[in-house]
Amino acid sequence: MTLEPLTLNSPGTAAPQVDRFRYDNAIVRNFAIASVAWGLAGMLVGLIAALEMVMPSLFLWDGIPFLSFGRIRPLHTNAVIFAFVGNGIFMGVYYSLQRLVKAPMYSKALSNIHFWGWQLIILSALITLPLGITTSKEYAELEWPIDLAIAVVWVVFGLNMILTIMNRRERHLYVAIWFYIATWVTVAVLHIVNSMALPAGLFKSYSVFAGVQDALVQWWYGHNAVAFFLTTPYLGLMYYFMPKAANRPVFSYRLSIIHFWALIFIYIWAGPHHLLYSALPDWAQSLGTVFSVMLIAPSWGGMLNGLLTLRGAWDKVQSDHVLKFMVVAVTAYGMATFEGPMLSIKSFNAITHFTDWTIAHVHVGALGWNGFLTFGILYWLVPRMWRTEIFSAKLANVHFWLGTLGIIFYALPMYWAGWTQAAMWNEFGEDGRLVYGNFLDTVTQLIPMYWTRALGGTLYLAGVFVMVYNLVKTAYAGKFQAYEEAEAPALAKEEPAHNANGRREYWHRWIERRPLQMLFWSLILILIGGIVEMVPTFMVQSNIPTIASVKPYTPLELQGRDIYTREGCYTCHSQMVRPFRSETERYGEYSKAGEFVYDHPFQWGSKRTGPDLHRLGGKYPDSWHYNHMRDPRSMFEQSLMPSYPWLLKDKLDISTTPAKIRTMQALGVPYPAGYDELANEDLQKQAEKIAAGLRETGVENAVADREIIALIAYLQRLGTDIKAEPTK
Amino acid sequence: MYKDVLRSISDVSLYPVVAILIFFAFFVALIVYVLRMDKTQVRDMASIPVLDEPVVTGHPSTPNTQIR
Numbered sequence: 001m002t003l004e005p006l007t008l009n010s011p012g013t014a015a016p017q018v019d020r021f022r023y024d025n026a027i028v029r030n031f032a033i034a035s036v037a038w039g040l041a042g043m044l045v046g047l048i049a050a051l052e053m054v055m056p057s058l059f060l061w062d063g064i065p066f067l068s069f070g071r072i073r074p075l076h077t078n079a080v081i082f083a084f085v086g087n088g089i090f091m092g093v094y095y096s097l098q099r100l101v102k103a104p105m106y107s108k109a110l111s112n113i114h115f116w117g118w119q120l121i122i123l124s125a126l127i128t129l130p131l132g133i134t135t136s137k138e139y140a141e142l143e144w145p146i147d148l149a150i151a152v153v154w155v156v157f158g159l160n161m162i163l164t165i166m167n168r169r170e171r172h173l174y175v176a177i178w179f180y181i182a183t184w185v186t187v188a189v190l191h192i193v194n195s196m197a198l199p200a201g202l203f204k205s206y207s208v209f210a211g212v213q214d215a216l217v218q219w220w221y222g223h224n225a226v227a228f229f230l231t232t233p234y235l236g237l238m239y240y241f242m243p244k245a246a247n248r249p250v251f252s253y254r255l256s257i258i259h260f261w262a263l264i265f266i267y268i269w270a271g272p273h274h275l276l277y278s279a280l281p282d283w284a285q286s287l288g289t290v291f292s293v294m295l296i297a298p299s300w301g302g303m304l305n306g307l308l309t310l311r312g313a314w315d316k317v318q319s320d321h322v323l324k325f326m327v328v329a330v331t332a333y334g335m336a337t338f339e340g341p342m343l344s345i346k347s348f349n350a351i352t353h354f355t356d357w358t359i360a361h362v363h364v365g366a367l368g369w370n371g372f373l374t375f376g377i378l379y380w381l382v383p384r385m386w387r388t389e390i391f392s393a394k395l396a397n398v399h400f401w402l403g404t405l406g407i408i409f410y411a412l413p414m415y416w417a418g419w420t421q422a423a424m425w426n427e428f429g430e431d432g433r434l435v436y437g438n439f440l441d442t443v444t445q446l447i448p449m450y451w452t453r454a455l456g457g458t459l460y461l462a463g464v465f466v467m468v469y470n471l472v473k474t475a476y477a478g479k480f481q482a483y484e485e486a487e488a489p490a491l492a493k494e495e496p497a498h499n500a501n502g503r504r505e506y507w508h509r510w511i512e513r514r515p516l517q518m519l520f521w522s523l524i525l526i527l528i529g530g531i532v533e534m535v536p537t538f539m540v541q542s543n544i545p546t547i548a549s550v551k552p553y554t555p556l557e558l559q560g561r562d563i564y565t566r567e568g569c570y571t572c573h574s575q576m577v578r579p580f581r582s583e584t585e586r587y588g589e590y591s592k593a594g595e596f597v598y599d600h601p602f603q604w605g606s607k608r609t610g611p612d613l614h615r616l617g618g619k620y621p622d623s624w625h626y627n628h629m630r631d632p633r634s635m636f637e638q639s640l641m642p643s644y645p646w647l648l649k650d651k652l653d654i655s656t657t658p659a660k661i662r663t664m665q666a667l668g669v670p671y672p673a674g675y676d677e678l679a680n681e682d683l684q685k686q687a688e689k690i691a692a693g694l695r696e697t698g699v700e701n702a703v704a705d706r707e708i709i710a711l712i713a714y715l716q717r718l719g720t721d722i723k724a725e726p727t728k
Numbered sequence: 729m730y731k732d733v734l735r736s737i738s739d740v741s742l743y744p745v746v747a748i749l750i751f752f753a754f755f756v757a758l759i760v761y762v763l764r765m766d767k768t769q770v771r772d773m774a775s776i777p778v779l780d781e782p783v784v785t786g787h788p789s790t791p792n793t794q795i796r
Contacts, residue, residue: 099780174776240777249774254762261758 017490019169021104022483025385027111028095029480032378034119035087036468039374041126042079043461049073050454053609054447056640057633066130068642070568074141075129080366081139083122085230088374090118090157092237093180095381097161100177100240101168102488110160117153121146132566133203137218137601139225140194144205147195154191158184165515169488173515175256179236181515182264182522186228189526194221200663201656204562208667211596212279215604216537220271220530227267230365231333234373235263238306238330241377245322251308255301262298264522266291268529273344276353277578278604279593284533285346291529292344299337306330321396325376328404332368336361351426354574354608356446357418360411367407367460375399375467382471388478395470399463406460413449413456420445421608426582434585439611444638547594550721552669553714555657555679556686560714562660563707564603567644574605575614575718588615588719595722598669610641617720622690623697625712647708652687654680654705686713 061067197205272288632641658676694702
């Protein structure tokens with residue numbers, strides 16, 4: 001291989017010495033393989049989850065705890081976000097960073113610790129989530145020991161990245177690197193704050209936040225996980241790989257600077273749009289809406305910058321499969337970021353929230369933006385690192401069409417389902433009553449859409465298999481180059497105070513050259529939004545209209561609540577009745593902030609595949625719950641709910657009760673001192689009472705020490721406190 | 729109830745005004761900066777990714793190092 005002389009971009013350096021070094025491609029290859037392998041697994045789990053919704057009683061998964069929808073849905077989301085996209089980020093960062101700074105990664109050991117550490121974390125998620133070990137905070141379900149491991153590995157990644165940047169031979173930090181730095185620092189902050197929890201055992205912890213605050217922190221995290229894990233790093237990759245693939249510089253470098261600062265500043269404020277019409281204070285909801293609507297400007301600025309990079313090269317899009325994938329990816333980004341602000345407008349959100357519309361929205365982002373950009377990069381990267389041509393451009397085109405059709409077949413029926421749900425939930429008849437008072441009527445209507453969605457997912461997944469075959473064949477035809485020789489002039493120590501034209505330098509150019517300052521100012525910028533929204537909400541906590549009749553859960557209810565979170569009930573059921581007539585009519589009194597003060601963590605949910613449960617308590621007899629949990633289809637033939645026969649068989653582990661009570665006390669839940677040792681006594685009394693009641697009402701084999709009893713206790717408590725007379 | 733909390737801060741009505749001024753000042757400064765940036769520098773910076781690799785003969789998407 002011949003080396004072309006590399007040009008130096010920094011003016012004012014005199015007779016620099018030329019360094020020779022080697023780029024590490026092996027780490028890039030490893031992350032690429034991991035991204036694809038975990039991607040296949042994550043998408044397959046998604047497909048299984050989709051099929052469970054249309055065939056809930058299929059023997060393959062019905063009644064098997066590890067395959068239950070509530071447990072594998074978090075596995076699907078975590079696998080796609082952190083395993084598929086996560087490894088995709090690292091693949092792109094490790095490839096582009098070395099070349100953008102003209103230096104190899106600082107430490108091969110750190111690279112490898114990062115790689116294997118991340119894979120171990122994914123593996124532990126793969127084991128713990130199906131076991132029901134979960135915090136129940138969406139996209140942050142992993143329990144505290146894994147959270148600690150994530151923090152450590154993330155620091156390793158950041159250290160390796162920053163030290164590599166410090167060792168650079170290119171003075172200017174290209175815009176992609178800014179996105180990498182902002183990603184790193186923001187994800188670190190989000191992860192630490194949202195994961196704050198007190199352990200009540202090795203595999204169990206309770207969020208330090210409760211109710212409204214927990215919801216705000218969670219969706220500040222949840223929204224910004226989308227922003228800073230699924231978006232900003234991928235924008236960095238777009239700014240690197242799109243110019244590469246199109247063989248021309250980005251459309252406007254000036255626009256990219258504005259894009260960067262505007263995006264990271266505005267994004268961090270938008271989280272509360274996930275909680276519109278909830279018990280979150282109004283001002284926080286309004287802030288979320290305003291910033292979400294503003295987000296369209298930087299988002300579309302970035303999208304246009306990506307698309308216009310192809311100026312004068314649109315003919316290439318017809319023939320170059322890499323560009324095809326990238327164009328659809330950036331277009332999907334544009335669609336999702338138009339839709340996001342629209343969904344944040346309260347009147348529109350009132351319709352779409354809790355419906356399948358949200359599922360369509362996130363999949364346009366995940367399948368289109370993240371998926372297609374990853375595929376485009378892989379098609380560009382693999383032939384390059386294996387020093388060969390793509391095995392079959394035709395097959396890549398087949399993948400492109402399978403994937404594109406997959407996205408359409410996924411998203412369109414889900415949009416349709418979302419509208420259908422909203423229309424049916426809100427329809428009143430002439431008699432002033434809900435036309436579809438039975439929630440199930442609104443569910444059965446969606447089955448054709450759910451089938452089409454599963455078809456879309458199958459097409460998309462089939463496309464990925466085609467890609468794997470194509471890339472493996474490509475790799476076999478070529479020879480992998482683990483280390484790529486390169487050379488560049490060393491960076492001169494002194495920096496010119498003036499640029500080549502003698503003009504004085506500006507502050508931004510100064511910051512562009514200093515990774516640590518960039519990191520610091522990015523951090524400040526993202527902290528502003530988080531602090532402004534959260535601190536007042538936390539101060540307000542003491543002013544949350546305390547409802548005197550709201551009392552801590554009994555030990556049995558607490559154990560039942562933990563079963564509720566373990567089984568992932570929140571993935572299909574909300575506990576947040578919004579103040580709409582259609583909801584108060586259907587569910588009862590709307591939810592108040594003061595009702596959730598002992599909810600560590602909150603269980604408001606984000607999706608109603610089944611009905612809201614906040615006012616479930618006292619609605620049905622215990623025996624109804626018992627039979628319904630055993631086999632929902634014995635009560636409603638068309639129910640989509642998984643059955644939970646193991647709850648009737650498995651004994652409740654009450655050895656954990658004292659530790660759980662103590663943890664709750666540490667979090668401020670007012671159990672009397674020393675109650676941890678007495679709790680099990682109360683627990684057993686309450687369980688005996690429920691079991692006896694069940695036996696009286698025809699459930700002859702009801703036993704007090706089973707998990708189902710605790711769950712029934714919790715379900716019967718839900719939303720009942722405000723109905724009780726306040727005790728003085 | 730949150731209104732009570734906000735009301736208890738003295739001169740709280742100034743806060744949104746200050747906030748929007750800072751916000752606008754930041755973006756105005758940013759726009760002024762990018763508009764005043766040196767053309768050749770912008771071109772240099774934008775070309776970093778297309779110039780960072782040696783030529784691989786025969787590869788369709790190999791960047792042309794003569795682009796400058």
